[in-house]
Amino acid sequence: MSDLAEKVLHGEVLSTARLIRDLDDGIDGAIAELKILYPHTGKAEIIGITGAPGAGKSTLVNRLIENFRSRGKRVGVIAVDPTSPFSGGAVLGDRIRMQNHFNDPGVFIRSVATRGHLGGLSSSAYEIIKVLDAFGSDVILVETVGVGQDEVEIAGAAHTSVVVLTPGMGDEIQNLKAGILEIADVLVVNKADREGAQVTVQGLRRLLEMGGFDRKGWKPPICLTVGTDGTGIPELVQAVDQHREFWNRQKAQPGFENKRREEDFLRILQGQAISKLIVSLRRSGSLDEIVSRLVRGESDPYSESEKVLKLGD
């Protein structure tokens, strides 16, 4: 067995950090290590925490770390979020609060930078989840920002998706309907000591009652929290635990695990396929020729793409 993968499986922090960095940098051989680790994954509970910037996600993540640590669980944290204090781009107070965890060997924190196009922000987050899983994390918290595609993707990998909102969103709550509510397993109204918290809760309740969100019998609970003083955290943890139990029952259903494996495989296949295509098109000079034809108006990108893919048959 590879030395590096073996060290990760033995819970060595420095080797784990190195493998993650190698994956991030696309170093040759990092995927080979991941292949060795793969059979040792699938044990960790993956919890996604998502919401707009300023919703207090990192403070809640901080509280969840404390809670899981107090129960003796090893915690991995992945911040797929350029605005997270875990990524270092934080306001000072947050940074200091997180430092407790940086010195705890039971907590492994890693931030993932925003990527450019073609490849996607979250692609390396999936691999890091696997490394932290094989490393021995009992719980992996994945913090993502916003109401975009990345969150929906991460929701597919997470056992439980926690969506964090804040009071005073008024009418805007309505607008959330089509978006992030569809992926929420647990809803949190954070900063619940602020004016308008109950209005937000009522708005969410009405939305949930309108239906469309019932997934195989699970009704997303709404938790009121104040991340900064810890109010409501036990209830949040309980909601997450209950969803994990629900999820475990689902997992026993036929086809459930297959769907997750298929999604993971197709994501990896997509990434490898396009990398391979681009490398070969660049090497042969075909890409430059195609672009020249497009700029000169002699062709269109759909026909050019079809030609490339037929050649690859």
Next chain:
Amino acid sequence: MSDLAEKVLHGEVLSTARLIRDLDDGIDGAIAELKILYPHTGKAEIIGITGAPGAGKSTLVNRLIENFRSRGKRVGVIAVDPTSPFSGGAVLGDRIRMQNHFNDPGVFIRSVATRGHLGGLSSSAYEIIKVLDAFGSDVILVETVGVGQDEVEIAGAAHTSVVVLTPGMGDEIQNLKAGILEIADVLVVNKADREGAQVTVQGLRRLLEMGGFDRKGWKPPICLTVGTDGTGIPELVQAVDQHREFWNRQKAQPGFENKRREEDFLRILQGQAISKLIVSLRRSGSLDEIVSRLVRGESDPYSESEKVLKLGD
């Protein structure tokens, strides 16, 4: 020439709506029409409007439509945003305001639903931009939500990216640095009649002065607007016009147009490549076999993906 493509080129609304629907539904033949339209694209000015839910993007889009219409320009609007009133998921007041434009033949409004994984939310937005361009829109406004990957992608297709913020973001402004500011050509502080607008402007100015955002001599201007009463809209329009002029000068630089064409081609190639792969894997039954091996722990998705791609050589 195809009847449908010809009708789009003649500015027929119903045919244009049909082609867009066909593209959305993945109807055979829709791409063939796009190939015909492609040489007639590249004339429209594409403006991206992005920001968090509740920032007032749709109200600004509404004002921009009014402004462009008053100058006799034909306007296309694409809402890549489940929370947009253009998508129908709106609060009542917004919906009524937008209805003026729905009855104006010089305005073509189309919303794009959020897509599932593998394919991406914005993929069909690119094709709809091309259709509206060939249809004869002088300006195409693309409204996107959030601080995610989709916005960064759309920014690559837009001539000008307008990022909409609101007052009272305080410290959170700092956190935006690594994210959305990098794609902003024009910054808007909307709802500028609210408390804290100047603080937000100062925060943005400090960030811009810290550097890292200077792109070939363009410094993003900061516009203060009140979308609901129209305050600041002429200044916003002026800033967008100035960026368009800057962009036109850049366009004359060697390599500039090539890069845009290459990105568009690679995006299309990626989509076609993965669709083709998945269809062939499903048809042959290989996908089920692969997933079974993964579930039984006999293999890993990286090796399986490599095997598939080698077979396709």
